[in-house]
Amino acid sequence: MIDTPHTLTAIAVMAVVVYLTRATGYFVGLQLRHIRGIQPVLEALPGCAFMAILAPAARQGSVSEIVAMACVILIMWRSNNVVLATCTGLAVLLIGGHYFGTS
């Protein structure tokens, strides 16, 4: 059992760390904005971060996870419907996980 003061300390540490990640990027960006042509570069960054997380996740994924991801890509490509894409992906995960197992 973890006592309350330790739990509250951990929550406070987490909150500070996450807030700093949110604020740091913005304020660092403000210092860089005088550089000519930097705007498209900064705006490409989140996509790079998503790809850096998604590519290894797909590489480690089970059959059902990769099929689920492919369904999400296809639905988003055709319809841009986030709810439909997410629900289909989750359905594939649950049904596929039952038959193929998870990684």
Added chain:
Amino acid sequence: MTTSQSLLHGIRTSADYFLSTFIFGIMFGITASAAGIDDWQAMLMSASVFTASGQFAALEFWQAPLPLGTIALSVFLVSTRNILLGMAMTYHFDGHSLGRRIVWLFLLNDPGVVNSFRQDPRVDRLGYVTGYGISMMTSWLCSTFLGLSGAQLFASLDLGAVDFAGPLVMTTMMMLFFKASKAPPTPWIASGLAALSLFEIGSPDYLVLLGSVLIGMSLAIFQQRRRRD
């Protein structure tokens, strides 16, 4: 469009991710309950930290004695993309007081930033992202509460397969980015390939993230210079 109108616009257009976040929140509530965290502490965590991936990462280490350094590092590593999201908004929060920007940055969130790029230029970006954040926070808190309340019921279900829901939601955001972008996607493709290569040679997570983002960024700079010349 005024800030408050943009804020409402952000709330109105967030329905899609409100539902996705709701699924995550229920899962977080169940997992937090299983980790032995009191309900009010889990709610406090969701309200003050407000990041699904970071909170799930912290639960992996939630045992006595609490390893504060490890928890802080893991939360930092999975939240590093926030740094890049913040950088991407550098040009879009102008015209607001420093105090407001400092406070409202607390609600900076991935889908809000991604969707803000698809909005009409007249929409106030800080208002929009904050409105989106309010909606995400509402969804996150309500669903965490639901997950905590129904933890006993949900515990009997096998939700292991849903672990991959995080990457699926990120895929939807990546596709929104991809379709809205006017620039070639070369930096993103390069980042993905670099991440795969770094992952294959067994690099730690932070190096995979850092290395692949640096490569993508270098390519974006190269593209930008070629366009200028």
